[in-house]
Amino acid sequence: MKKFLSSGYIFLIFALLYAPILVLIVFSFNEGGSLSEFTGFSFTWYKELFNDEQALTALKNSLVLAVLSSCIATVIGTFAALGLHHMKRKWAKGAITSITNIPMMNPDIVTGVSMMLLFVAVATIIKANDFMGFGTMLVAHTTFNLPYVLLSVTPRFNALDKSLSEAAMDLGCTPARAFFSVELPEIVPGIVSGLMLGFTMSLDDFVISHFVSSPNFQTLPLYVYNQTVHNVKFSMYALCAIIVATILAILLIVNFAGSMGDRRSRRAKGGAR
DSSP: OHHHHHHHHHHHHHHHHHHHHHHHHHHTTBTTOOSSOOOOBOOHHHHHHHTOHHHHHHHHHHHHHHHHHHHHHHHHHHHHHHHHHTOOOHHHHHHHHHHHTHHHHSOHHHHHHHHHHHHHHHHHHHTOSSOOSHHHHHHHHHHHHHHHHHHHHHHHHHTSOHHHHHHHHHTTOOHHHHIIIIIHHHHHHHHHHHHHHHHHHHHHOOHHHHHHOBTTBOOHHHHHHHHHHSOOOTHHHHHHHHHHHHHHHHHHHHHHHHHHHHHHHHHHHHHHO
16 A cells, blocks of 8 residues: 555656646647647747747857856866865865855855846946847856856766875876876766756846846857747747757756766776776
8 A cells, every 4th residue: 555655646746746747748739729629740930949049049048158158167067176186175166165055055046146247347347338148148147057067077976096196196087187097097987977967057048137137149048938928839848848858968967967877887997807
């Protein structure tokens, strides 16, 4: 009886979570453009979506912003994790870790308003007009991506065998060469996970982008929000279905990279023994 109730509870939770997404995907192929009746399978709304220049421009802006912000955050976060890993003072390490987690723990609206006020203050000091746009959004997205990169890369550094890099330096490697030759290959799964997670968070963000954006640079979430203010076009259902498929593919890649890294680490440890 307990097993039956637990299975039913899990099924109910998954149904509540994924039934709306499934309905959205199914009706994105509805030829009649209605949520009350499925009249036939068609790619009409996908064709309409790809003929919408504003939607395609917003998609391009989101992809460029997500790629650049996640890559910058990954580079900064990886070297920050390296510095934290080699930091000897535990209190300083704990303090820095707590500070870097603030953007992740803060409500998005607090982060968005804070960054907006910061950018307005900077624009006032340098007397710049139309300061908001791609640059401010890139800084904001890189900032809130950093904690997620640290969260993915730091455990990989903690799992490293310090004797490997020490042995490499004993054999003549410089600290930089030891890092790139010994440590970096071991933490690649964490770097990939942080990169993909940052890309997903940037692609999905609306609240922070809303406060630091400008009418001249609109991302996909902002475009979808502006469309939902009026009558929702069925091309938006097609757009959301594509986003769901993209996020699912990214999650599968992240999980696959993580499992491959774990297998590689186990093989390396087995070979060392």
